[in-house]
Amino acid sequence: MKWFDKEVEDGENSILIYPNLPTFRQIYAKYVKDQLAATREDEVEEANNNNNSSIHNNNNKQSKSRIILIAPFYETVDSVRHQLSAFGVENVQRLIDTGSLLVADSFHSFFPDINGMKKLIDSLSQRARKEGRTGVTAIVDVGFFFLFGGDNKAVDLISYEAALAPKTQDSNVKGFSCYHWGNYGTLTDADKEQITLRQKKKLLEVREMRNYS
């Protein structure tokens, strides 16, 4: 998904707003599929350059790929795995087994420790470096912050977003905080400004998937 990679570089955290769950599914599934295809192309090119058949070398494959974290809130981990398969991502289980893909319920990464998600992403970042991977893409649904409602909703959310710098030099993490429109719309203009403009994060508003593929 070229717009995803073009808009947000390594070291950047952005805000993505999606209109509904089917569109969110298309976004993450297409991203995973395109990343796999890109990795495969790189490997073919490298194999040709080296004039050998290292394309089938598993270690080489792993070192080239990113780690992709998908943390849904409005569907289960099993549902995400099913959606990826249904969308044509081959051998989802192998991606998980080799550490290239992690699907985790965002609720349990935010609760009871609200910093849990950040810690998880930091650990993935370190692992990516250790394994010689190109980086980490974190696609995180922040629906958790809207679950309980109340006055603390925006306070906690702004605090979480503030902890994710818009851009960090030398970071290998590409972050997407994903908001369902139904949730984002409940924020006040002042809260939205706190989350996006003041933090100078890129705002990706997805209305229809076909406009962004």
Place this chain on the structure above:
Amino acid sequence: MSNNNNNNNKPLAKLLVVDDDPDIVQVLKMGLVKNGFLVEAFTNPEEALQSFKSNAEIYCLLLSDMRMPSLSGIQLSKKVKEINPNVKVVLMTAFEIRDEEFSKVFPSSRVDGFVQKPIGIKDLTDKILSLIGDTSKRKRDEGEG
């Protein structure tokens, strides 16, 4: 307990069912109606709340999905209880429910029960009747009187 016990053809109770998944709403509505309940079903929690505000006294129980955008089941249950504290609330979730975790954040939300999806209609009916048994009997008696 199932519709077999509802031999007088009067509805057991009126339920408000909310889930943002249209398929789940349809299945729940069909099953619960078959088991003798009157059901108003919504995929949009805001619309469900509006319906409840207009008819707060006729509902015995709210059966709602927990994780829904714009208005979660937890928020909906709070609003419903504010309007009519006598209404029972059952939240559904496809996710693992860890009681000790929720007890920390739910002390004031007064949710009467949780069910984990997928759940069979018979088990769901039993759960609902265990919560509203007295209420529905009283309402039926009042209707007969």
